[in-house]
Amino acid sequence: MDKKFKKEVSNRPGGENINFCFSCGSCTATCPISELDDSYNPRLIIKKILLGYKEEVLQSDDLWKCIQCHRCVAHCPQNVKFAYIMQVLRNISIEEGYYPDSMLKDVTALDRSLRQYRTELIKNKKDLKEVISELAGGDEKDG
Ligand code: SF4
Numbered sequence: 001m002d003k004k005f006k007k008e009v010s011n012r013p014g015g016e017n018i019n020f021c022f023s024c025g026s027c028t029a030t031c032p033i034s035e036l037d038d039s040y041n042p043r044l045i046i047k048k049i050l051l052g053y054k055e056e057v058l059q060s061d062d063l064w065k066c067i068q069c070h071r072c073v074a075h076c077p078q079n080v081k082f083a084y085i086m087q088v089l090r091n092i093s094i095e096e097g098y099y100p101d102s103m104l105k106d107v108t109a110l111d112r113s114l115r116q117y118r119t120e121l122i123k124n125k126k127d128l129k130e131v132i133s134e135l136a137g138g139d140e141k142d143g
C-alpha cells in the first residue's frame, strides 16, 4: 500500500479532482468498456487509487482498455474527470517501469485503426444495421 499514491495522481494535470469522488458509480454505469467487460470498473479503480493500491493499479491491464470516449467525464456529478485520470495513470505506469512505452504507442495505433475501420464502414455502407452487425461480429439482431 502506498498512501502517497493519490497525491501523486492529484498533483498531475488531469488528476486534480480525484478526491472529489464519492463513489456513485455513474462513470462505470455509462462506460462502454464496462458494458462489455465486467472486470473493468472506473469507480473501483478510483477507490483503489484513494486507498493506495499503487502497484495493483499501475500493473493492471485495465489501464489499456479505456478508449477515451469521455462518457465518464460527461456523467460525473463531481467533475472528477476519470478519462484524464486514466491518462495520468498510463503516464506514471510507463515512467515508473510498470509497462513499456511501446504499450502506449500500440494502444494509440489500435484506437486509430478501430476509428478508421468504423468510419470506412459507415462511409461505404448504406445499411446502418449491416454496419452495426459487422462491428458487433455479426451477432446484432434486427429490431
Ligand atoms: S461518476 Fe464521478 S463521483 Fe461517481 S464514482 Fe465515478 S468518478 Fe466518482
Ligand code: SF4
Pocket: 027, 030, 031, 032, 033, 034, 042, 065, 066, 067, 068, 069, 070, 071, 072, 073, 082, 083, 086
Ligand atoms: S473514457 Fe474510458 S473509462 Fe471513461 S467512459 Fe470512456 S472508455 Fe470508459
